[in-house]
Amino acid sequence: MIRFEHVTKRYADGTTAVDDLSFEVAEGELITLVGPSGCGKTTTMKMVNRLIEPTSGRILLDGADIAQGDPVELRRRIGYVIQQVGLFPHRTVLENTATVPHLLGWQRKKARARAAELLELVGLDPAVYGDRYPDQLSGGQRQRVGVARALAADPPVLLMDEPFGAVDPVVRERLQSEFLRLQSQVRKTVLFVTHDIEEAVRLGDRIAVYGHGRIEQLDAPAAVLGAPATPYVADFVGADRGLKRLSVTEIEAGDLEQPPVLHLDDPLPEALRRLESEEARWAVVLDDRDNLHGWVAAEALGSAGGRGTVRDHARRMDAWLPLGASLKQAFSTMLQHDAGWIAVLDGERGDRFLGVLTPARLHEALRRSIGADAVGAERADVELRTVSGV
Ligand SMILES: Nc1ncnc2c1ncn2[C@@H]1O[C@H](COP(=O)(O)OP(=O)(O)OP(=O)(O)O)[C@@H](O)[C@H]1O
Known part of the structure; x- marks a missing residue:
């Protein structure tokens, strides 16, 4: 979609801001550009909408060299969001959002309807905020208007230069989550500049x-x-x-441990035999639809005198996550519930129980996934060398 070919930018004073850059952004991909101040991120971005022209090399958009066309025409296909937002102070939020459709000659009614739709999409009720002026908004709300405005003409490409840089960390995290949700709907091709490695990691398909x-x-x-x-x-x-x-490593089925599984209606003697034969001190308990109910300790079953069913001694378990949740969520869930393990369910298949994740398994999953990236293999294929006998 966007392709940099040996692009260099040297400013008049001799500063080389960008040096022989070649890379490609796929359609619908979000690449975050991250690095210390002055390393050339903004220059890279501004060459895409031709606010800055490269000294050498070329940039292709959909296969066409952008230097060959009209810059104004080019910018219509590219939404641009910057940290200082740049809203017009004497225009309402709705008018600000409708700026580009207006410039494109849309009818007033259609432009306003589109603006209202976009405000809704970024989480601002147009009935509440549409008629306000920018100085009547919080910093986070202004950023949302900036994003809505950039999306108004439905450009295939978005350039975002530290769009969430000026808001406090809590608002910032919320804006990031909202933007991720939005991007999963609109699937723009995005270049996103940030100083912040956490933000880069959270938002980028690639960094x-x-x-x-x-x-x-x-x-x-x-x-x-x-x-x-x-x-x-x-x-x-x-x-x-x-x-x-x-936070960016998902729980996979191969990471899970398989403890014994009992059902609520299993008679006690049979349940005890199972645990003894597997030398297990506890078991996961499922209901009759194979959904997670909780767990039961071997000790509790053993002291019950052999009467009744597992149901009488089972305890509820709220610490669970769907497959595909992050290892960070898993760790945080363990801490929150003060649990030595969490259950992992298959969210796609009616929350079917898949296995459990323990702290040791979590650590292994992390090590295996690092090992997999280092050798370019699948995580499940990586064998761990462990210090044994300690
Ligand atoms: N108009 C200019 N003339 C001369 N040098 C410039 C000009 N614009 C930028 N530079 C220099 O080019 C280099 C890259 O700047 P750029 O703005 O691309 O960095 P950046 O990574 O976006 O930094 P920041 O995160 O601080 O915005 C810097 O050394 C900067 O001082």
Whole structure:
């Protein structure tokens, strides 16, 4: 969709802002450009809508060299969101949002209807906020209007330059979640500039980590965190990259442990025999539709004198997650419920019980996924070497 071919930008004073850059953004992909101040992220972005012209090399949009066409025509296909938003102070929120459709000559009614639809999409009720002026909004709301305005003419490409940089961390996280939800609906091709590695990891399908004027690594967030390509990248993503990686590594079926499974109506003697034969101290308990009910301790069954069913001794278990949730969510759920394990369910198939994740399994999953990225293999195929006998 967007292709950089050996693009260099040298400013008049001799500063090389971008140095022989080649990479490609696929249609519907969100690439975050992350790196320290002055490394060329904004220059990269502004060359796409021709606010800055490259010194050499070329940029293709849908296969066509953008330098050959009309910049105004080009910008109609590209939404642009910046940190200072740049809303017109004397125009209402609705008018601000309808700016581009107006410029494109849409009829007033159609432009306003589209603007209202977009405001709704970014979580601002047009009936409440449409007639307000920008200074009557919070910082986070202004950013939302900025995003709505950029999307108003439905451009295939979005350029976002630190769009959430000026709001406090709580609002920022909310805007990120909303933007992820929005992007899953509109699937734009996005270049997103940020200083913040956490933001880059959270939002990007891939992350481009910039050194001075160059991309040091362009890869999926988990790969950048797990297997940094250079010492520079390792340093930039931080010593706690293992921890950060938890949030972008999903629970897979192969990570799970399989404890014995009992059903609520199983008679006690049979249940006890099962646990004894498997030398287990507890079992997961399912209901008659095979949904998770909770768990039962062998000790509780043993002291019951052999009468009744598992139901009489089973305890509820609320610590569970669907397959595909992140390891960070798993860890956080364990802490929240003070649980030594959590159940993992198949959300796609009526919450069927799949297995349990323990802290040891979680650690293994993380190590295996880092190992997999380092050698370019599937996580399930990675064997761990463990210090044994300790
Ligand atoms: N008009 C200009 N003339 C000369 N040098 C410039 C100009 N614009 C940017 N630069 C320099 O080019 C380099 C890259 O700037 P750029 O704005 O692309 O960095 P950035 O990574 O976006 O930084 P930040 O995160 O601080 O916005 C910097 O050294 C900057 O000082």
